[in-house]
Amino acid sequence: MDITRFIAALEQIAPPELAEDYDAGRIGLIVEGREDIGTVCCALDATQRVADAAVRAGADMLIVHHTPLWNPVTAVRGPTAHLLRTLLAAGMNLYVMHTNFDHAESGVNDVLAARLGLLATERMTAGVVGDCSLDPEEIARRLPGGGIRVYGEVGTIRRLAVVGGSGFDPALLREAADLGAEAFLSAELKHSVARASPLPCLEATHYALEAPAMEALASRMGWHYIPDPPHVVVIP
Structure with a gap:
């Protein structure tokens, strides 16, 4: 072509x-x-x-x-x-x-929401909020590349906000809370933001949150997908 x-x-x-x-x-x-x-x-x-x-x-x-x-x-x-x-x-x-692609239909945030099984989704300024029945362990299992960090007390989450990439913005956190979210999943959380957040924060990596959309796009279009997770060494 x-x-x-x-x-x-x-x-x-x-x-x-x-x-x-x-x-x-x-x-x-x-x-x-x-x-x-x-x-x-x-x-x-x-x-x-x-x-x-x-x-x-x-x-x-x-x-x-x-x-x-x-x-x-x-x-x-x-x-x-x-x-x-x-x-x-x-x-x-x-x-x-x-x-x-973050904001597009069937883009990063939509694929992330689907991977986590979110229902009755609503769009935020830069993300998606949806109904679910998930705990942090199950969320971590559904994402590629390892676990997540949890800031705040979290049990079973009934409504989750997700933003692919660096989404821990105070305005977005307030928007998610106004839409009924019980927790907020994104990447690159700053300590000061976590302390002031109205919601518990679940921090994953960019790869965990965004690679699924690129894989789904490749599958949909018949392209070759190249996985390249970052090599992380945990030193005790």
């Missing part, structure tokens, strides 16, 4: 106008490669391991959630140079679906 038609199809899945303002210039076609798209790979992050796997798969397009070029590039060296050299040498396109 011609890349112009392919990108138009991607923009139907995750319309760029759904992205947060801070994503300006950081979504869409980040690295330009060949114009004819046949083999497509999908992953959460454009790590070197993912890029190497995409090359082995013969990918013309690699679709990821997080851009590897978050800050303006004023020098091309080190890991950035290695990654770009790999993509450019292979003629591979790199396309980023970030906060636009």
Whole structure:
């Protein structure tokens, strides 16, 4: 398929106008490669391991959630140079679906809610609240990549708020509480936010919360999914 038609199809899945303002210039076609798209790979992050796997798969397009070029590039060296050299040498396109995919229907938050079995869901400004019957242990079992941290006293949760990515914003926590949530699941919780939260906070990793949506997208579209969980060593 011609890349112009392919990108138009991607923009139907995750319309760029759904992205947060801070994503300006950081979504869409980040690295330009060949114009004819046949083999497509999908992953959460454009790590070197993912890029190497995409090359082995013969990918013309690699679709990821997080851009590897978050800050303006004023020098091309080190890991950035290695990654770009790999993509450019292979003629591979790199396309980023970030906060636009978070907010899209069947995007990050919807897939996360479905994976946890949330019912009667309502959309928040940047997330989903839904009914359930879950305890923290069951939530951890349903997410890839290990456990979660629990801040506050939590038993069986009857209504849960979920936000993929860094969602522990005081305004979102209040919004979730107003929608009847009994707990809030997201990533990158700050101590000061946890102390002031009106809800118990369940902290998972970005990978646990966002990788399921990229895997589901790949499955839906018939693309190759490349899992790349972070290697974490727990030191007692």
